[in-house]
Amino acid sequence: MTAQEANSLNSPVRSQDPANFSSKDVLDHLSPHIWQGENLAYTKSAPTIAKAQTEYAKMMPKSIQEVVKGKIYHAYGFQVASTMIAVGDDGLIVIDPGSDNDSAKATREAFLKAVPSAANLPVTAIIYTHRHPDHPFGSAGWGVSEEDVASGKVKIIASEHFVENLVNDVGVVGNILTQRTAYVGGYPKQSAEGLVHVAIGPTFAAGPISLYLPTDTVKTNEPLKLKISGIDVEVFHAYGDAGTDEVDIYFPEFRHVHGSETIQGETFPNLYSLRGTSYRDVAKWLDGVEILLGYAQKADTYSGSHMRAWKGNDFIIDRIRNYRDAIQYVHDQTIYWTNLGYTRDELAEKVVLPEPYASDPWLQEYYGTVAHSVRNIYGGYIGWWEGDPTQLARPGPKATSTQYVRVMGGRDAVLKEGRKAIDNKNYGWAAEVLTHQINVDPSDMEARKLKAEALRQWGYLQTNIYWRMYGISGANELDGTIDRSMPWNFADPAIVKALxxxxxxxxxxxxxxxxxxxxxxxxxxxxxxxxxxxxxxxxxxxxxxxxxxxxxxxxxxxxxxxxxxxxxxxxxxxxxxxxxxxxxxxxxxxxGLFDIITPNDVNLVLPPGAPLKP
Structure with a gap:
């Protein structure tokens, strides 16, 4: 397969070789592990999984790290998000309880096995780093009840923007976010033909959830300084993956900083999320990393919401600075070429990471990619229109596809071209041409199955989890094999009840x-x-x-x-x-004027309203 063919639909093929996460330089700067368990990621090699994804999955076993001896612990591998625990005089501070009560309970049980001296300490504070579904919904799994929060026994700390942003996710765009999130980690089962890992964690759980609203909020430009269970805590805004409700945490007496998703993990950041998001302002994200870097200058240890914890001041500063500079490179070069007239999709091919970023193991495209990030930057600065009035004059999708099918010689010619492209492993082109026939006739199962094959095979090549899973889930939607029984619900009753x-x-x-x-x-x-x-x-x-x-x-x-x-x-x-x-x-x-929309009924690949199984 040629590079051009593999790059169909702008595939991030640069990451096909696994990053070296087991080098001495990496291992020497990890906080010590004091407990490890099973790996919830899919770790078996298969021809349907890019080698880099398999190697990446192997570093995700359930783990407890001792970051600051006897005081700060970091748990990862139990769910998508990591959890940080600080041990105080009379209680525990928990940062990001997680996606659901079951995963949180498993994390707590492993933590107490590793640190049995903490068994009699209740949780006295929970900090939500932001609103995304893998972070604030597992407090009950840590033994915290509504009564604990209402009585003041437990503080809930979050950004002043936490609630308003969560309301938007739940009530405004919750239906489409539910469906698009489920295509990545909810519907396909973990297997060689499905989910391998979630790039920033081993798996995505959808168990029972809990949500307690913040009792203490952090103002945008004013860090919140508290003493909790004898520990001095400074919670500060640092724009990142969640935008305006992202907060990071500094523990001055322990010289420890928790960077949440200002530094997203051991991967290139998701400067735009394919599951759907309002504009992630990359310039503000850079500012957020600068704020975090200021705290890192006085830190000896570091943890985040999706990664292993680090040690060593020089190493921490180097990692954060390199991450920051890679973001600036992508931002600045996108604007540079935009100003020279390059359009959104042209930018996705034009802007690529050079050295020293390209070989940095923490900047491989497992979660975010440069290709889909530059499109976001383009749209964020100048909008969707690229300047060619053809975009204004073009007929609607079905009318355009009708004309394409006619010009290509009709249905049979389109299907022939699609088969030829698949045989040549030019999967992106196959998907493109077959889309037009499906737009003309969504019930054409022969066209749908061909496009499904193209997307599925394309997905198997990807190292980026979003690209892989949207390819596979899109294929399942097309051929009618999608299992929509287990979506994450952005409007879960437990969330709605609290807002x-x-x-x-x-x-x-x-x-x-x-x-x-x-x-x-x-x-x-x-x-x-x-x-x-x-x-x-x-x-x-x-x-x-x-x-x-x-x-x-x-x-x-x-x-x-x-x-x-x-x-x-x-x-x-x-x-x-x-x-x-x-x-x-x-x-x-x-x-009766309002529609009751069920997320599971929404198509992402087929035209709106097209039946899954005609």
Whole structure:
């Protein structure tokens, strides 16, 4: 296979050779391991897995590292995120309890095996480094209850932007984020033909979750300094993977810094996430790394949310600085070539990492890639339009595909070209041409199976976990073999229950069916009786305008406790415990204007609404 063929769809083939994570220089700067268990990643070699992915998976066994003797411990390999534990005089500080209660409980049990002297110490504080689903949802697994938080026995510490950003993920774009996340780590089983690892952790769990809202928040430009269980803690903002709600932590008496996902792990960072995200401002990310670097200057040990912990001041500074400089190189060169007229996809081929970054084991493209990052930078600075009015004049997707199929000689000619491309291992081109026939006729299973083969074979070549899993999951969607029974739910009831009611109500407007609302005009008030919250909507001109607080003249008022109100808006039906005053018909009409969207029904590869199995 030629490099050009392997590079179809801009495959990051540079990382085909495994990074050397077992070199003496690397091992000498890892904090000592005091306990190790099984590896939850898929570690067997197979022709369907890039060699680099297999070697990378082998460094992910369940592990407890002793970072600062008797005081700071680092647990990785139990789930996607790592967990840091500080042992205080009368309790434990836990940084990132994790994705779910089961994984958190397993982490806690392993920690207590490794450090039995901590067995009688309760958790006195939990710090969420940010809102992403692998970080703040396992507090109950560490033995923390709602009562503990409400009584003040346990502090919950997070960014002042934590809740607002989580509300956006849950209520505004939660449906599509759920589906796109599940394609990477939820649907395909761990196997030689599926998930190998998650690049920043061995596996993705979807067990029962817990969420407690912050009791103490960190202001953007003002570090939060606390003494918890006798330990001085400084929590500070440092923009990273999660954007504005990313916080890092410094322990001055131990000269230890926790870099969260400002430094994302032992991989090139995800400057854009293919699962979907608002613009990750790469210039601000650089600023975040600079802030972290300032703390690293006075640190002897380092841990992060997705990596093994390090030791040695010079090594820590070198790692962070090299990471920072690689980000700047990609940022600056993307802007340089953008200013010379290069378009988004041209940049993905033009900007590549040079030395010394290209051979740096911590900058291989296991999680983020330069190719999909430069597209994000381009769009973040100047938007989606590339300047060619063809993009404005072009017919819609189906009309364009119809013309392509006609010009190529019809369906049979398209399929012939697709087969030829697959035989030549030019999988990206095969996927491209077959897409047009599928857009014309989504029920064409012969075309769908051919494209599935192309994407699946392309996915097997990838070292980047997102590229691999989207190739495999996209193939499964096309040929009807996708198993959608186990998605992560961004709107899990445990999350929804904890978030402010009115903040969630506000997001209802994005579910309004404009056709059904064509002639609707009404004022609807919600009163949440047990939280003393109130909000409403003015429905007019095919929109639902949100009104915070009490309305002057509502046509109907829907009153009830938080749980009943949230169930009402989630199902579109009045729940038990809700009362309606005013025009009761208006209440039913209003609820009927909003679609109930199920994430599992959303296609990513097939056209919207196309059946999985026609």
């Amino acid at each position: 402010p009611t009115t903040a969630l109500l506000k997001t209802m407007s994005v579910r309004l069916n404009a056709d059904r609302a064509a002639n609707a005009k009404m004022n609807v008030q919600f009163v949440i009786s047990d939280t003393n919250e109130a909000a409403g909507f003015k429905v007019r001109n095919k929109i639902a305008a949100y009104i915070d607080g009490k309305m002057a003249k509502p046509d109907v008022t829907i009153t009830g406790p938080k749980g009943a109100i949230l169930k009402t808006v989630a199902t579109g039906k009045l729940a038990e415990g809700v009362t309606v005053t005013g025009d009761k018909g208006a209440a039913s009409q209003f609820l």
